[in-house]
Amino acid sequence: MHPPTPFLRVDRERLDANIDRVAAWADGHGLALRPHAKTHKTPEIARLQLAAGAVGLTVATVGEAEVFVEHGAEDVFVAYPLWVDDDRARRLRALAERATVAIGVDSVEAAERAGRLLAEAPVAALVEVDSGHHRSGAPAPRAADVARAALDAGLAVRGVFSFPGHSYAPEGRAAAGRDEARALGDAAELLRAEDMDPVVSGGSTPSLDASDPSVLTESRPGVYVFGDAQQWELGSCSPDDIALTCHATVVSRRPGRFVLDAGSKALGADRAAWASGFGRLLDDPDARVVQLSEHHAVVESPSPAPALGATVRVVPNHVCNAVNLADELWVDDAGALVRWAVAARGRNA
Amino acid sequence: MHPPTPFLRVDRERLDANIDRVAAWADGHGLALRPHAKTHKTPEIARLQLAAGAVGLTVATVGEAEVFVEHGAEDVFVAYPLWVDDDRARRLRALAERATVAIGVDSVEAAERAGRLLAEAPVAALVEVDSGHHRSGAPAPRAADVARAALDAGLAVRGVFSFPGHSYAPEGRAAAGRDEARALGDAAELLRAEDMDPVVSGGSTPSLDASDPSVLTESRPGVYVFGDAQQWELGSCSPDDIALTCHATVVSRRPGRFVLDAGSKALGADRAAWASGFGRLLDDPDARVVQLSEHHAVVESPSPAPALGATVRVVPNHVCNAVNLADELWVDDAGALVRWAVAARGRNA
Numbered sequence: 001m002h003p004p005t006p007f008l009r010v011d012r013e014r015l016d017a018n019i020d021r022v023a024a025w026a027d028g029h030g031l032a033l034r035p036h037a038k039t040h041k042t043p044e045i046a047r048l049q050l051a052a053g054a055v056g057l058t059v060a061t062v063g064e065a066e067v068f069v070e071h072g073a074e075d076v077f078v079a080y081p082l083w084v085d086d087d088r089a090r091r092l093r094a095l096a097e098r099a100t101v102a103i104g105v106d107s108v109e110a111a112e113r114a115g116r117l118l119a120e121a122p123v124a125a126l127v128e129v130d131s132g133h134h135r136s137g138a139p140a141p142r143a144a145d146v147a148r149a150a151l152d153a154g155l156a157v158r159g160v161f162s163f164p165g166h167s168y169a170p171e172g173r174a175a176a177g178r179d180e181a182r183a184l185g186d187a188a189e190l191l192r193a194e195d196m197d198p199v200v201s202g203g204s205t206p207s208l209d210a211s212d213p214s215v216l217t218e219s220r221p222g223v224y225v226f227g228d229a230q231q232w233e234l235g236s237c238s239p240d241d242i243a244l245t246c247h248a249t250v251v252s253r254r255p256g257r258f259v260l261d262a263g264s265k266a267l268g269a270d271r272a273a274w275a276s277g278f279g280r281l282l283d284d285p286d287a288r289v290v291q292l293s294e295h296h297a298v299v300e301s302p303s304p305a306p307a308l309g310a311t312v313r314v315v316p317n318h319v320c321n322a323v324n325l326a327d328e329l330w331v332d333d334a335g336a337l338v339r340w341a342v343a344a345r346g347r348n349a
Numbered sequence: 350m351h352p353p354t355p356f357l358r359v360d361r362e363r364l365d366a367n368i369d370r371v372a373a374w375a376d377g378h379g380l381a382l383r384p385h386a387k388t389h390k391t392p393e394i395a396r397l398q399l400a401a402g403a404v405g406l407t408v409a410t411v412g413e414a415e416v417f418v419e420h421g422a423e424d425v426f427v428a429y430p431l432w433v434d435d436d437r438a439r440r441l442r443a444l445a446e447r448a449t450v451a452i453g454v455d456s457v458e459a460a461e462r463a464g465r466l467l468a469e470a471p472v473a474a475l476v477e478v479d480s481g482h483h484r485s486g487a488p489a490p491r492a493a494d495v496a497r498a499a500l501d502a503g504l505a506v507r508g509v510f511s512f513p514g515h516s517y518a519p520e521g522r523a524a525a526g527r528d529e530a531r532a533l534g535d536a537a538e539l540l541r542a543e544d545m546d547p548v549v550s551g552g553s554t555p556s557l558d559a560s561d562p563s564v565l566t567e568s569r570p571g572v573y574v575f576g577d578a579q580q581w582e583l584g585s586c587s588p589d590d591i592a593l594t595c596h597a598t599v600v601s602r603r604p605g606r607f608v609l610d611a612g613s614k615a616l617g618a619d620r621a622a623w624a625s626g627f628g629r630l631l632d633d634p635d636a637r638v639v640q641l642s643e644h645h646a647v648v649e650s651p652s653p654a655p656a657l658g659a660t661v662r663v664v665p666n667h668v669c670n671a672v673n674l675a676d677e678l679w680v681d682d683a684g685a686l687v688r689w690a691v692a693a694r695g696r697n698a
Contacts (some may be wrong), residue, residue: 003698004411004434004436004437004698005698006697007698019458038644046518053485060643060644061644062353068533080600080610080644081600081601081608082600083598083599083600083657083658084611085353085598085658087353088353106601107602109599109657110600110601113658123693134647135640135642135645135647136601136608137601138602154584165642171419187532198367201510249432249434250454251429251430251431251432251459251485252430252456252459252485252486253456259430259484259485261429261432261698262616262697264619264670265669265670265673265695266456266697267698268613269617269619269620269667269670270613270617270618271618271619289357289483291483293484294409294669294670294673295387295409295410295429295697297478297482298483298484299469307463308432308458308459309432309434310454318618320643321614321618321643323411323461323614323615324643324674325673325697326694326695327695346614346674346675346676348355348611348615348644348674349352349353349354349355349356349610
């Protein structure tokens, strides 16, 4: 008895192994682990990460922070350059009464504004530094200015953080780790010169092995709990590590290809320029999703096509977006299928 | 007073104009209009479409059909090559007690199976025909075989349908309309030769103007209610027709670009090979979302960047996937912001 396809299934044994492996890695390198909960959005998984030694959770939005604090998290970091408005200030104040709360800032203006609207609330700031992904984040040489603005506006400054997102490229992982160490190292040095003792927080799943523990004090990987086709293709996980698949039914066949009932509304539409398709099959490494619509995945494979009505396990390209489409995960725990709610699904704000 | 960004806002006046325009178009061409509700997943919008003359709704899944019938729809067509299993058979039977229900089949095997599992239930079948999109659908010359298998298995056969999805290409719209007319015309002729009187159902928003009303009897566009950046770039809507935008806040700036708090978890990650970016801004036609993460849209524009904290209106590339990420639409009805629930969000099965 399982739910109708498409649905997301989690292999509990692999999930536990992934959580334990990265916890041991952080421990072995003397790094605090603060996993990014945007990947799973699931309180049960956050609890497993915390039980394995994580110091707290990373989240992307105030809404995610609310869900995890509601479910017992005691320490959340919104690793995002928030533009604090009255509504978010009110919600952050309420959170800070129940948990240790920190937010990201990446400009003097955002720091001043956050300080003004959060006056006296025990919300700490971390300065986001651009380490080469060129998304948000201040240039490293500006980190002390932003930190000083936050301090002057009445916020505690916890440290600096970066997301080395350019690790999401073939052969990009080692360079991203070096870039991260350089940018965060420079920024931290500037804060130390002003008598601060900063947390230095970095990390993405692909760059994990390239992290520099002589610079970082904290790591924030997210995707490692499940793995996905992107990590598989980047070489940062093996197919045997992949803990989440989308179970789908073969609904149509023609010579050379077949069609599954899992489309972009179940898998997400992510396809990096370097990805080999819109998703892969866990049990057929040579297969590729070559065409994706909202409810159709067209698969090509050199292997014989499965029969009409057969169920196959699809590995989404980017698991964070696949999970955010589902209201629930079906967790295979030694044969029993247990439902976990994706409680923070859709909490974009 | 509005919800925190990012949120989806619908311009009621434009929504009504889009619904009325396509209703008048169908009426003027003697076509039945059966709009695809997967675009909006919202009972209020379905009611507006039906009030404007739609003969029923198109949906993609049994789950969507359940939601719309629950909210009063009396006629639903699941335009998908369903592989009927016991669960779906039970649910389709229950639906058929409350509404007129049809499903798609594209193979003899699927038709036989559907007939067997739905025995005696008043569920009609339409044969899906591939008109050039090469996703699902039987080749036109096989349509009569599939129809006969459905009849022999005890299903009523309503007709043939196609989705000319290859209309989603620059300069592809007219050719897709011609391909659709040819494939559906051939398939319908084969059914008529067996004494059937088939509904001939086609249509996508980009190919609407290229539809051949001498062949079709029914049209099933979806995206036209809102429009999106894909339709804008294909030329099948103008920016003045776009009724749904994602309101987002400028959270970070650097020379030449700025960052919005709407990422792939609000906009969807769709980017066709021909798209000029990951999304556009309604009020700055030269701007493009050049980089998209889960909670960041990096925008480049030749115009001066908006201030930190400013709100901008983002046009998602593919509105169906953006809507499926949101639990609610905020509808601006003459200045008042009304909440409509995206009741069929996530109903992939």
